[in-house]
Amino acid sequence: MKKSSIERFWEIDFLRGIAIIMMVLYHLLYNLHYFAHYNINVYSGFWMYFARATATIFIFLVGVSISISFSRTKNISSDTKEARLFLKYLRRGLKVFSWGLIITLVTWVFLREGFVIFGILHLIGISIILAYPFLKLRYWNLLIGLFCLFLGAYLKGFVFNFYWLSWLGFRPAQFYSVDYFPLLPWFGLVLIGIFFGNLLYPDYSRKFQLANFSSFSVIKIFCFLGKHSLFIYLIHQPLIIALLYFFGMAKINLF
Structure with missing residues (x-):
């Protein structure tokens, strides 16, 4: 029997809400350091790990949400054509990526140095599109995701003399951006999220017991x-x- 209404799993929204609070807190401290020149170390130590944990929750949940969305679409209408399904994720990904481009433009105008070339919205937008062929791989996503994490960590030890692959994880020398999330390693985390989404929410249903809070x-x-x-x-x-x-x-000097 197919479900006719859209059910949200509250725990996913709850975890994303926690990540939102963490993000706002970190960016408040970052702005106090960057714009107000407060002596807050946001680039290393606790706050660096705090920021990475925040991003990890967000990006992992992107993968979980994509798998749940795919299961929901299949559950509601099993005869949905592949081309139509792909267009759904293509439109969604392009929408998020477009917001990323707007952030690139705004940060280039107001910051110049350190403007966002490939930030978290660019990553999420492209990942939504790239994830589509992986949605049916199920358990292979864990291995491929771990490989992407390993490859991204490996690339981080090198610098390159070109910029055109910085979005992939080939970091140029003297590179600086206030928001940088290349596909390697971060797309690997999306794939791991898809794996756990398929494992914990197969066929658009929760596989584990959880009280409704x-x-x-x-x-x-x-x-x-x-x-x-x-x-x-x-x-x-x-x-x-x-x-x-x-x-x-x-105080910000815009020009």
Whole structure:
């Protein structure tokens, strides 16, 4: 029997909501360091690992969500054509990637040095498109994902004299960007997310027992944030910077 309505798994939204709070906190500290010149070490130590943990949750959940979305589409309509399915992910990926391009333009105008060439939205957008052929591989995604992580870690030990493959993970010498998430290793984390999505939510159903805490007020707040993660991601940085300006804590030379 096919499900006729869209069911959301509250725990996915909840985890994404936690990642949103972590992201906003880190970017607040980063902006205090970058724009207000507070002595906060955001590039190493605890806060660096905090930022990496935040990104890891986000990107892992991208893979989980893609697998759940694919299962849902198949569950609702088993006769959906492959071309139509691919177009769905192509449109979704291009939408997210387009927002990444807008961030590239905005950061180039306002920052110049360190502007975003291939940030997390670029990664997520391309990953949504690239992930489609992997959705049916199921358990192979774990091995391929781990290989991508290994290859990305290996490439990190080298620098190159060209820029055109920086999006893939070939980091140029003297390269600096305030937001850099190349496909290697990060696409590997998406594939691992797809693996766990297939393992834990096969056929658009939860394979494990979990009490429903979604009616609790605090949980609802986190789930709400998780459902609107893209919107929050897009507005939180301009909002934080505007508040720093308003309170006289930051000065930015635009030109």
